[in-house]
Amino acid sequence: MERGGDMGSRRNLKRKFQEYETPIFGLDELNQDLLERVLSRLPASSFFRLSSVCKRWKSVADSATFRLACSDVPSREPWFYMVGSHQPPHCRRPVVYDSSEENWKVLGCPSFLRPEPENEDSCCNFVPVAASGGLLCFHSESDGFVVSNPVTGFHRRVPSPESEQSPLQAIAMASATNSYKLVLVSGEFPKLSFRVYDSGKNEWGEKTFLRRKDPSDGNSNSIEDLDDYPLYFLSKCGNLVASELQRSPCKQYSSVISSNSGEETVYFLSPSGTVVACNLAGKWFVEYPRLLPLDHEYSIDLVECRGEVYAVALSDYLESASLRVWRFDDEKTWEWEQVSAMPPALSHEFYGKAVDINCAGAGNRIFVCASCSEFCRYFLCNLEGNEWVELPNGNGNEFSCAFSFEPRIEAST
Known part of the structure; x- marks a missing residue:
């Protein structure tokens, strides 16, 4: 009897629970506004599948209010736009590494990268050179610049500034909510200058020259407007010791932008x-000061992570190869400080191979x-825990470099 009583009590509790249980609604029962907000929180890769689900979801993908809902998402896991070792094939089939799903994706090819019917090599004129927010910047010596959203394929052509005869050293990009800026650094060391393109004004600013300053001088004046982002870039060859290492054509103008310390600063390697x-x-x-001794053969690149700029250097050390991440302390010690190092088991294969x-x-x-x-090898380093992971190959493709961007559907060119 007691067992039967217990079972009856459980049935009554179950019925009461079901009475107060929150009803389940299907997505089709949501109004348009709520549906757009729900879909905007999905991974960016789902954008490619929206139009094939049903007519209603297709209308969401094309909706301006859906893009507005996407802009309310504070941040998205980065994608890495891969550049192939052999440019023509990969130019037609852009590939990205999705860090949120930890897999490779093939994107649709935007029209400006597609070869013309009469000229199969025409797409090679444009190569990616910079990235910021949800946008990529492509450059062509003959056709200027193109700013593109890799997710949607929307793009905009930006002409090169007129009367620019000095050799180009760096191309950088900074994006805001509804605008972006391109920064060009040109000239021969030590005579350097820069110009800025503002998408809001749709024009290039005047050329500005730089003067030499002694390290013992005081800090410069503070910066107050959107132009005031630090710009960091590398020269084409690095230094004389590393001159045998040829950087990817996309990385010859390698640059990053950071707002650290509220001052815009350009970093590059002298001859x-x-x-x-x-x-x-x-x-x-x-x-x-020099990062490594002159007799060390090494490859080097600069990156920006959350406002800080780091130098990543690969060198041969004690019969092995060492890949380390450095940060320069320009406020206290005036020295390079190591912040991370790849485990020797991962970097040993690089020894004596002239790896770039x-x-x-x-x-x-x-x-x-x-x-x-x-x-070709690909790695992801988490600076907080000094964790290094080797990534799987890119579906059999070989890539020489990558550009990081957020997959933002709403990013406007």
């Missing part, structure tokens, strides 16, 4: 291998492409 810091607001530059590294920063992570004539 002698020293790091030169150019403050764009104060219009001055200064040389930093090209990196991209996103959040607290650094994506590393390590390539040479024998192999």
Whole structure:
């Protein structure tokens, strides 16, 4: 009897629970506004599948209010736009590494990258050179610039500034909510200058020259507007010791932008291998101490992670190869400080192989492409825990470098 009583009590409790249980609604029962808000929280990769689900979801994908809902999402896991070792094939089939789903994806090819029917090699004119927010910047020596949203395929052509005869050293990009800026650094060391394109004004600013400054001088004036982002870039060859290592054509203007310390500063490698810091607001530059001894053969790249700029360097050390991440302390010690190092078990294969590294920063992570004539390897470093993971190959493709961007459907060109 007691057992039967217990069972009856459980049935009564179950019925009461079902009476108060929250009803389950299907997505089709949501109004348009709520449906758009729900779908905007899905992973960005789902955008490619929206139009094939039903007519209503297709209308969501094309809706301006859906893009507005997407803009309310504070951040998305980064994608890495991969650049192939052999440019023509990969130019037609852009590939990205999705860090949220930890897999590779093939994107639709935007029209400006498709070869013309009469000229199969025409798409090779444009190569990616910079990224910011949800946008990528492509450059062509003959056709100027194209700013593109890799997710939607929308793009906009930006002409090169007129009367620019100095050799180009760096191309950088900074994006805001509804606008973006391109920064060009040009000239021969030590005579450097820069120009800025503002998408809001749709025009290039005037050329501004930089002067040499002694490290013992005081800090420059503070910066107050959107132009005031630090710009960091590398020269084409690095230094004389590393001149045999040829950087990817996409990375010859390698650059990153950071708002750290509220001052815009340009970092690049001089022909002698020293790091030169150019403050764009104060219009001055200064040389930093050498990162590694002159007799060390190494490959180097710069990345930005959450406002900090790091140098990633690969060098041969004690019969092995060492890949390390460095940060320069320009406030207290005036020295390079190591912040992370790849485990020797992962980097040993690079010893004596003349490996070239090209990196991209996103959040607290650094994506590393390590390539040479024998192999291509891809790694992801978490700076917070000094965790290094080797990624699977790119569906059989070989990539020499990558650019980091957020997959933002709403990012406008």
